[in-house]
Amino acid sequence: MQLTVNQLSKTIAGASVLRNVNFTWQPGEIVGLVGRNGAGKTSLMRTMMNQYLPDAGSVAIDGMMFAEQPAARQQLIYIDPANLFFKRYSLRHIADFYAIGYPGFDRARYEALLVDNDLAPTQQFRALSKGYQAVVVLALTLASNAPFMMLDEPFDGLDLFVRETIVKLVIAEIAGGQRGFLIASHNLNELDGLADRILFLKNATIDQTITLEDYREHAVKLQLVFPGKSLPPIVHEAGQVITISGRVATVVFPDYTPAVQGAIEAANPVLNEALPLTLTDLFRHEFAKEDGQ
Amino acid sequence: MKQASALIWARHKPLVWLVIGLAAIFLIIGVKSNYDNYQWVESHALTEQSFAKHHKDWGYKADQFAKYRHDTYDMVVKNDGDHAPIVDTQVGSKVAVMGILVLTALGLFVAGWDGQSQFDRFLAGLGLKRQTVFWAKLRLYLPLVAGVTLIEEIVPLLAAKVYIPGQYYNLSLAAGSLTVAYNLALVLGGFMVGFFIGTVFTRPVVMGLGTVALIVLLNNAVLNLNMMLFPVTSDTYYGGGFDQPGRLFWGILGFAILVFLVTIPLTRWSVMHVSLERTGEQLLVPQLRWLIVSVAAIVSALALINQRSADSFNFGLSITAVVIIVAGGLVWQYWPQLHRQYRRLRHFA
Numbered sequence: 001m002q003l004t005v006n007q008l009s010k011t012i013a014g015a016s017v018l019r020n021v022n023f024t025w026q027p028g029e030i031v032g033l034v035g036r037n038g039a040g041k042t043s044l045m046r047t048m049m050n051q052y053l054p055d056a057g058s059v060a061i062d063g064m065m066f067a068e069q070p071a072a073r074q075q076l077i078y079i080d081p082a083n084l085f086f087k088r089y090s091l092r093h094i095a096d097f098y099a100i101g102y103p104g105f106d107r108a109r110y111e112a113l114l115v116d117n118d119l120a121p122t123q124q125f126r127a128l129s130k131g132y133q134a135v136v137v138l139a140l141t142l143a144s145n146a147p148f149m150m151l152d153e154p155f156d157g158l159d160l161f162v163r164e165t166i167v168k169l170v171i172a173e174i175a176g177g178q179r180g181f182l183i184a185s186h187n188l189n190e191l192d193g194l195a196d197r198i199l200f201l202k203n204a205t206i207d208q209t210i211t212l213e214d215y216r217e218h219a220v221k222l223q224l225v226f227p228g229k230s231l232p233p234i235v236h237e238a239g240q241v242i243t244i245s246g247r248v249a250t251v252v253f254p255d256y257t258p259a260v261q262g263a264i265e266a267a268n269p270v271l272n273e274a275l276p277l278t279l280t281d282l283f284r285h286e287f288a289k290e291d292g293q
Numbered sequence: 294m295k296q297a298s299a300l301i302w303a304r305h306k307p308l309v310w311l312v313i314g315l316a317a318i319f320l321i322i323g324v325k326s327n328y329d330n331y332q333w334v335e336s337h338a339l340t341e342q343s344f345a346k347h348h349k350d351w352g353y354k355a356d357q358f359a360k361y362r363h364d365t366y367d368m369v370v371k372n373d374g375d376h377a378p379i380v381d382t383q384v385g386s387k388v389a390v391m392g393i394l395v396l397t398a399l400g401l402f403v404a405g406w407d408g409q410s411q412f413d414r415f416l417a418g419l420g421l422k423r424q425t426v427f428w429a430k431l432r433l434y435l436p437l438v439a440g441v442t443l444i445e446e447i448v449p450l451l452a453a454k455v456y457i458p459g460q461y462y463n464l465s466l467a468a469g470s471l472t473v474a475y476n477l478a479l480v481l482g483g484f485m486v487g488f489f490i491g492t493v494f495t496r497p498v499v500m501g502l503g504t505v506a507l508i509v510l511l512n513n514a515v516l517n518l519n520m521m522l523f524p525v526t527s528d529t530y531y532g533g534g535f536d537q538p539g540r541l542f543w544g545i546l547g548f549a550i551l552v553f554l555v556t557i558p559l560t561r562w563s564v565m566h567v568s569l570e571r572t573g574e575q576l577l578v579p580q581l582r583w584l585i586v587s588v589a590a591i592v593s594a595l596a597l598i599n600q601r602s603a604d605s606f607n608f609g610l611s612i613t614a615v616v617i618i619v620a621g622g623l624v625w626q627y628w629p630q631l632h633r634q635y636r637r638l639r640h641f642a
Binding site: 010012013014043046050051053070071072073074075077078080083084096097100101102205244265 | 296299300303304319410414415417418419420421422563566567568569570629
């Protein structure tokens with residue numbers, strides 16, 4: 001089974017928010033969707049869900065295009081946290097709608113997930129804290145049993161324990177290989193440990209798809225101290241300086257070739273220590289290019 | 294369709310029961326009120342002795358007491374000089390303008406509620422065709438609206454037949470049927486107009502004000518058309534707005550049916566073209582902008598005709614209204630560019 005987004009384009013208020021977006025996604029995968037504020041992450045999800053009508057392009061599952069066979073959309077779920085119709089409903093009543101809307105909806109599992117997280121089905125959604133509301137949204141998503149699940153900023157504003165709960169649930173769900181997640185998030189630390197690959201949404205399109213493993217194969221993050229007051233030219237030419245504290249510079253080298261390594265060693269660094277490379281570094285690298293840094 | 298109907302029912306069940314409950318209450322109040330009115334009229338009826346004293350003043354012969362009572366206490370007065378089958382009377386059935394307004398508001402609410410509450414977003418994301426959801430809503434509400442209207446119309450007429458003596462019950466089957474048909478057509482047309490407005494507009498204030506303005510202007514337009522027709526007919530009866538259609542009875546009936554039949558495919562088309570990123574704008578389907586401007590211009594033009602004398606009319610206000618509305622439409626169309634230009638000028642000022 002494969003979901004294919006093909007040449008998807010969308011203009012809102014005269015501005016192109018999605019331009020020829022292409023990617024594929026399969027169950028068993030956790031795909032991170034990252035981009036700066038206003039990059040179009042949420043617009044992409046809403047367009048995939050037919051809330052926004054695309055100007056061009058298509059979304060299909062195994063060749064069944066949503067525009068022609070809307071029933072295929074039952075394989076995809078996205079609960080837009082900013083636009084919930086069920087705020088005034090009890091948690092049990094909310095399930096009534098999802099049970100009708102998603103034929104595979106597992107009510108017993110939904111209620112079990114609620115109970116596991118100290119939630120009673122009789123509670124009203126709007127009376128819950130932000131963290132619990134996020135858990136309910138995730139419980140609905142998981143109980144839908146849709147093979148493709150989209151989460152929009154699932155960690156936003158949540159405390160450590162709720163974030164861990166969400167991560168655990170997602171990891172448990174993916175284990176069977178029957179479900180896939182597309183997670184849009186600014187919380188790069190959480191995404192770092194979760195996502196198999198990252199889609200960078202930049203300039204209204206998927207700029208590139210990167211797996212962290214591939215990135216880590218070619219890139220390094222070094223903490224460097226050089227004898228002189230200024231950094232040697234190779235640092236600026238091949239790397240991206242993240243921080244400078246006194247004479248200690250933290251630099252990411254996206255393409256750490258033997259030539260770069262040789263040039264750095266030739267500058268006789270006093271300190272040359274590799275640091276763990278994170279998704280945050282990758283994000284900074286990608287979007288620094290956009291800013292012309 | 295089954296899935297869509299189940300979803301719509303799950304969501305709208307409380308509203309449907311509320312409508313049925315309110316309709317039942319209004320029905321009971323209406324029948325009771327009609328009954329009380331008749332009792333009052335009956336108890337205040339002139340005695341035969343009083344009639345004998347005044348019959349000449351009222352244009353009756355001394356032996357016409359029964360006719361006088363019949364004429365004055367009729368459940369429905371048939372006004373022979375005009376083409377309306379019914380007019381308002383103290384006791385009896387009339388054209389239910391309030392019912393039309395209420396059910397137009399219901400249509401507006403049914404469509405606007407799902408849009409404002411984001412239920413439409415949920416529906417859009419499911420594996421359902423938009424048109425299937427649209428038909429599911431109509432399959433629930435059109436029978437409800439028609440059923441409530443028929444019951445609210447027919448039950449009081451049948452109830453009156455029980456408590457009003459036969460000689461005073463002057464409503465023929467034809468007149469009664471036409472009253473019911475007229476109200477039903479206006480109510481269904483009104484419901485669909487409300488449903489259309491609730492579907493394509495985004496702001497509740499605009500929806501509410503727009504609907505009220507439309508109904509008021511349409512009513513005034515009917516009144517004006519009746520007045521314009523009066524000098525060219527030999528009628529003794531002017532006619533009025535929707536509640537007293539006069540010579541326009543058949544025209545309004547046909548117009549209401551036409552509106553009903555046109556708004557169904559128009560709303561369906563709109564539902565197919567709604568893109569929810571426009572929820573911050575006035576109109577969800579900008580392709581309809583000039584249709585809406587045109588309707589507003591036509592209705593306003595007709596509503597603002599000014600009568601100078603029995604057969605002389607002034608169209609100055611109508612022309613002004615059309616000019617203003619068309620200009621407003623142009624501003625609406627080009628507002629983003631105008632706003633951008635304004636901000637640029639302010640920036641460099």
